[in-house]
Amino acid sequence: MGAAARTKAVMLALAPALAQLPADAVTRPGSESHGGFSRLDQSTQQATVESTYAISVALGEQLTGHLGELMGTCATDGTSANDAACLDALVDRLGPLALRHALSAEDRAFFVATAGATPVDPAAVADVLAVMTASPGFLYQLESGAQEVSPGVWALDAYELAARLAYHFWQGPPDAELLASAASGALLEEEAYRAQVQRLLEDPRAEPGLDEFVRQWLRLDSLGSLTSRVGTPLYDAFAGANRPTDGLREAMFDDVLRAARWNLREGASLDDFLLDSRQFTTSAELAAIYEAPAWDGVSAPQALPPVRAGLLTRAALLANDSANTRPIMKGLRIRNAVLCDEIPPPPPSVMVTTPELSSESTTRQVVANLTEQRGTSCAGCHSLWLNPMGFSSENFDALGRARTHQQLFDLTGAPTVALPVDTSAVARINSDDDRMFADLREVSSRIAESRRFDSCFARQYFRYTFRRPEVLTGDGCSLRALDDAARAGSLFDALAAPAFLPSFKTRRLND
Numbered sequence: 001m002g003a004a005a006r007t008k009a010v011m012l013a014l015a016p017a018l019a020q021l022p023a024d025a026v027t028r029p030g031s032e033s034h035g036g037f038s039r040l041d042q043s044t045q046q047a048t049v050e051s052t053y054a055i056s057v058a059l060g061e062q063l064t065g066h067l068g069e070l071m072g073t074c075a076t077d078g079t080s081a082n083d084a085a086c087l088d089a090l091v092d093r094l095g096p097l098a099l100r101h102a103l104s105a106e107d108r109a110f111f112v113a114t115a116g117a118t119p120v121d122p123a124a125v126a127d128v129l130a131v132m133t134a135s136p137g138f139l140y141q142l143e144s145g146a147q148e149v150s151p152g153v154w155a156l157d158a159y160e161l162a163a164r165l166a167y168h169f170w171q172g173p174p175d176a177e178l179l180a181s182a183a184s185g186a187l188l189e190e191e192a193y194r195a196q197v198q199r200l201l202e203d204p205r206a207e208p209g210l211d212e213f214v215r216q217w218l219r220l221d222s223l224g225s226l227t228s229r230v231g232t233p234l235y236d237a238f239a240g241a242n243r244p245t246d247g248l249r250e251a252m253f254d255d256v257l258r259a260a261r262w263n264l265r266e267g268a269s270l271d272d273f274l275l276d277s278r279q280f281t282t283s284a285e286l287a288a289i290y291e292a293p294a295w296d297g298v299s300a301p302q303a304l305p306p307v308r309a310g311l312l313t314r315a316a317l318l319a320n321d322s323a324n325t326r327p328i329m330k331g332l333r334i335r336n337a338v339l340c341d342e343i344p345p346p347p348p349s350v351m352v353t354t355p356e357l358s359s360e361s362t363t364r365q366v367v368a369n370l371t372e373q374r375g376t377s378c379a380g381c382h383s384l385w386l387n388p389m390g391f392s393s394e395n396f397d398a399l400g401r402a403r404t405h406q407q408l409f410d411l412t413g414a415p416t417v418a419l420p421v422d423t424s425a426v427a428r429i430n431s432d433d434d435r436m437f438a439d440l441r442e443v444s445s446r447i448a449e450s451r452r453f454d455s456c457f458a459r460q461y462f463r464y465t466f467r468r469p470e471v472l473t474g475d476g477c478s479l480r481a482l483d484d485a486a487r488a489g490s491l492f493d494a495l496a497a498p499a500f501l502p503s504f505k506t507r508r509l510n511d
Contacts, residue, residue: 010062017058020051026216029469033345035337037216039467056134060126067122075120087112087119091128099137100173101159102183107137141167143507152509158182161193161505168465168499169200171209197499201492210264210495211257217460218311219337220253224321226399234357237413238323242289242399251283252316252400258282259311260491262301267490270457271448275310278303289315289401307395307402309441312338315400318393323409324357325398327367327390328382334389338447339429340456343385347377359416362406364391388425393440395423451487457494458482465498478503 027040068076074086091111095103103111114131115124136142141163147155156164162182166174174182178196186192200206215221226244229235236243258280263273278301279292287294292304311317312334320326335341355366367390371382397403405418423439429446437443447453462470462482470479478501485497498504 006066010059013062014055014058017051017054020047020054022047022051029463032336032342034222034332035216035219037464037467038212039464040469042467052139053130053134056130056132057126059133060129063129064122064126067120067125071120071125075125083119087115087125087128090125091132094129094132096179097173098132099135100163100179101137101157145507149506153506155506158185158187160507161187164504165196165200165499169197169209170203170205171212172205194500197496201496207261210260213461213464214257214260215253217337217457217464218256218317219333220256220316222333223249223252223316223319225249226319226321228321229323233413234409234411235323237409237415238357238397238407239399242285242401244399245285247283248285251281251286252314252319254283255281255286256311256314256316258295258297259314264491264495267492269489270454270486270491270494273311273491274448274453275444277308277310277313286315289399291402305402307441309439309444312393312440312444313396318396318398318400320398322357322398324355325363325390325394325396326354327363327394328355328371328386329390330393331386331388331390335385337460338456339452340459341385343381357409359408359410362394362408362419362421364394364422367391384428388427389443392423392425392427392437392443394421395439454486454494455483458486461494461498466503475503 022045024038024041025043026036026038028034028036029040063070071086071090074082074089091108092103095107095111099107111128111132112119114128115121118124132138141160143156143160145154145157145160147157149155159179159182162174162178166172166178178187178200181187181192181196187196226249227246230239230243259276259278260273262280263276268276279287279290279295280301281287281290282295282297284294290304290308292302295301307313317333318325318330320329332343335343353370355363355370357363358366361369367387371378371387373379394406395403397406403421406421407418408416410416425437425443426434427437427443427446428434429443429450429452433446437446458479459470459482462475462479472479481501482494482497486494
């Protein structure tokens with residue numbers, strides 16, 4: 001059995017234990033009621049402790065099934081004279097990888113002692129591996145650098161810095177090159193440090209981290225199942241030839257993520273990413289919705305039809321799981337996730353209802369009638385901030401298809417009337433901007449001109465990087481530095497920028 005096959009077999013055996021590990025919950029910063037990042041979830045449940053222990057035990061058992069490959073012939077040669085040295089060599093090899101720093105004498109002695117008097121017995125070695133992978137140093141990023149650089153602030157040592165870099169950019173442990181740079185102390189030198197940051201971000205292993213950030217920043221996973229209403233008369237009539245399959249939802253997400261990855265590798269700016277209206281989907285199903293040939297994933301992507309204005313007109317940010325558009329939620333996502341406007345939640349006395357598809361009025365008319373009645377508690381936020389931004393995208397339906405008219409249906413799915421959509425809106429990109437915009441294309445261009453997209457990216461990426469909400473009185477300098485990088489450089493520079501903040505290289509007493 002080859003190494004890849006053995007790895008697959010071990011992971012298959014670990015699957016039941018891994019499935020019990022609680023996923024990090026998306027935690028909303030501050031008083032926000034939508035969005036958030038899983039990195040902000042610092043909770044540890046009893047299930048976390050029990051499942052990590054079970055995983056470690058199962059891993060030890062699986063690996064010691066290949067004892068000769070794990071430890072060498074010294075473990076299987078039939079003599080006990082070299083058993084202690086055999087175990088020492090295993091601990092010396094795996095210990096620094098598990099703890100992500102050079103082993104101290106105490107660490108080494110502790111792991112070796114776990115095996116007791118039978119250093120190469122499979123059960124004893126399994127215990128060593130289980131203890132090693134269940135230790136806090138393996139499960140958590142422990143930071144205890146002793147150099148105090150200011151009251152309550154300590155510099156990370158080279159190994160801690162290597163781990164922080166690797167887990168931020170790769171979501172995994174440092175590789176041999178990064179550990180070697182830490183071991184030599186070179187990582188603490190500015191030139192070597194910059195080279196490592198560039199290497200890590202240029203490496204394909206950085207893509208999963210970028211994907212995770214973009215998915216959570218833009219709230220892609222808030223899109224529900226696109227197939228839950230397939231088979232009902234109204235939805236089937238609405239979808240027509242584009243009845244969604246199970247793969248369409250992920251294809252919509254992948255479209256946005258591929259756009260981000262391509263712009264990163266191309267050296268494009270954040271505004272280029274915002275306004276990039278090229279075809280990035282390889283899905284024939286989503287390509288049909290875009291009315292453009294699917295991308296081959298390799299050659300230069302081609303332009304989508306002119307109605308597409310970039311990020312905000314990609315299907316993932318337009319679609320929902322019904323036959324009706326959701327202009328309020330679309331407006332909220334742009335306000336809150338893209339512009340970082342803080343929109344207060346509805347008053348407790350308000351009964352929140354989802355506008356249903358009318359058989360005789362456009363969705364815009366229904367939403368305006370429901371939420372913009374003069375003198376109500378809803379009218380202020382909805383008429384000024386939420387509705388207009390959502391209305392500007394009403395030339396796209398609930399599958400993200402472009403349209404000039406909204407076809408209405410009765411509950412049996414019978415068509416009633418097709419009414420022209422109205423996308424004109426006073427979107428108020430800035431609070432004093434009362435200009436009328438024709439549609440989401442004009443809104444997107446104005447957002448880019450305002451530079452608010454860059455600033456909001458900086459704030460959202462700060463939260464993702466440091467796993468906490470910003471504190472304006474203490475994080476102002478860091479936010480300005482990230483904002484400057486987002487505005488002045490490329491998407492690559494913006495993503496690299498947090499690693500050069502003093503706060504990235506230090507730990508605080510209350511972290």
